[in-house]
Amino acid sequence: MAPQLPPLKIGPLTLASPVLLAPMAGYTDLPFRLCLRAYGRLGMAYTELINPHSLLRGKGRRRAQVLATAAEDAPLGWQIYGSDVAMLCEAARALEGQGAPLIDLNMGCPERKISGGGAGAGWLRTPAAAVSAAARVRAAVKIPVTVKLRLGWDATALVAAGMVPGLEDAGVAAVTVHGRTRAQAYTGAADLEAIRCCVAAARGMPVIGNGDIVSVASARQMLALTGCAGLMVGRGALARPWLIREIARDLAGELAEPFDERAERIAFLWRHLDRMLAFYGSEGGVRLFRKWIPQYVRALVPHRRDLPALFQIEDEAALREALAELAGSRGN
Numbered sequence: 001m002a003p004q005l006p007p008l009k010i011g012p013l014t015l016a017s018p019v020l021l022a023p024m025a026g027y028t029d030l031p032f033r034l035c036l037r038a039y040g041r042l043g044m045a046y047t048e049l050i051n052p053h054s055l056l057r058g059k060g061r062r063r064a065q066v067l068a069t070a071a072e073d074a075p076l077g078w079q080i081y082g083s084d085v086a087m088l089c090e091a092a093r094a095l096e097g098q099g100a101p102l103i104d105l106n107m108g109c110p111e112r113k114i115s116g117g118g119a120g121a122g123w124l125r126t127p128a129a130a131v132s133a134a135a136r137v138r139a140a141v142k143i144p145v146t147v148k149l150r151l152g153w154d155a156t157a158l159v160a161a162g163m164v165p166g167l168e169d170a171g172v173a174a175v176t177v178h179g180r181t182r183a184q185a186y187t188g189a190a191d192l193e194a195i196r197c198c199v200a201a202a203r204g205m206p207v208i209g210n211g212d213i214v215s216v217a218s219a220r221q222m223l224a225l226t227g228c229a230g231l232m233v234g235r236g237a238l239a240r241p242w243l244i245r246e247i248a249r250d251l252a253g254e255l256a257e258p259f260d261e262r263a264e265r266i267a268f269l270w271r272h273l274d275r276m277l278a279f280y281g282s283e284g285g286v287r288l289f290r291k292w293i294p295q296y297v298r299a300l301v302p303h304r305r306d307l308p309a310l311f312q313i314e315d316e317a318a319l320r321e322a323l324a325e326l327a328g329s330r331g332n
């Protein structure tokens with residue numbers, strides 16, 4: 001039996017499911033979110049991380065694409081990052097003014113150009129300052145503010161659990177903990193015991209567990225070992241976009257239905273491509289879809305060796321032809 005979870009409440013929001021889609025820069029754009037939402041059972045999705053400078057002062061197509069949403073794209077958490085607290089507050093107020101239901105502060109991004117300047121996981125080197133930054137953003141808006149953390153800068157300073165009470169006192173509505181340090185980036189396994197310590201440190205604020213949930217079994221394990229209030233799925237949902245539905249059904253005690261994964265993946269591929277082309281235009285859509293090709297090749301034709309040729313494709317007709325060939329290939 002899967003453990004049962006009460007509804008996940010984040011501030012005034014009661015989510016339809018406790019399973020969330022992680023923010024993933026370059027992947028969780030509007031086309032992908034809408035494709036994934038069509039499966040149902042998604043508690044909340046997030047934007048890719050947003051730079052407040054570009055939000056407040058920027059112009060241009062790329063900015064508009066990152067900020068794009070739609071009525072069906074709800075609820076949506078808007079994730080911002082930065083080391084300048086005044087800018088974060090201004091960005092949060094601007095997003096609130098545009099109707100955002102929730103702001104998420106990124107305190108976990110390991111990328112050197114972000115964390116090195118004190119943003120993202122850079123905040124974990126100064127946990128007290130991170131808590132007071134979250135408190136200031138929280139005070140700047142009426143909508144809920146959440147924080148997404150890693151465990152710490154490196155293994156010598158696991159600060160996340162120690163930050164939880166301060167974040168809760170600051171009025172942060174929920175914390176998501178990715179069970180790795182900045183130094184680990186994406187290596188090793190997520191440390192579920194360290195996430196459990198974060199859960200134990202919270203008095204009532206929901207703590208959402210994140211890291212390596214790639215199946216119903218690993219979702220159950222995250223819940224059983226951490227006692228977290230919700231689950232956030234990242235790369236597992238890129239590889240298997242229906243995974244969030246599968247996990248949410250399991251948590252609701254529903255039996256798994258027989259499911260032809262290969263047929264569903266091919267159907268998803270075409271829906272995904274169509275949405276990307278409609279959203280980015282033919283040229284931009286082809287260019288951006290190319291980075292998805294490895295996901296589809298890995299799943300449909302894992303032994304295929306001509307990936308570099310697929311990355312060269314420049315036009316829509318050639319891409320459709322290559323994808324039709326992938327879809328028609330035998331999986332071995």
Ligand SMILES: Cc1cc2nc3c(=O)[nH]c(=O)nc-3n(C[C@H](O)[C@H](O)[C@H](O)COP(=O)(O)O)c2cc1C
Pocket residue numbers: 022023024025026027047048049079106108109148178210211212213232233234235236
């Ligand atoms: C390609 C990629 C982009 C990511 N971008 C973001 C981001 O913009 N904001 C963020 O908080 N985390 C980002 N992450 C981290 C994920 O949200 C998540 O915490 C991490 O992948 C661990 O979860 P998983 O094991 O389920 O993938 C990114 C991860 C990947 C793989």
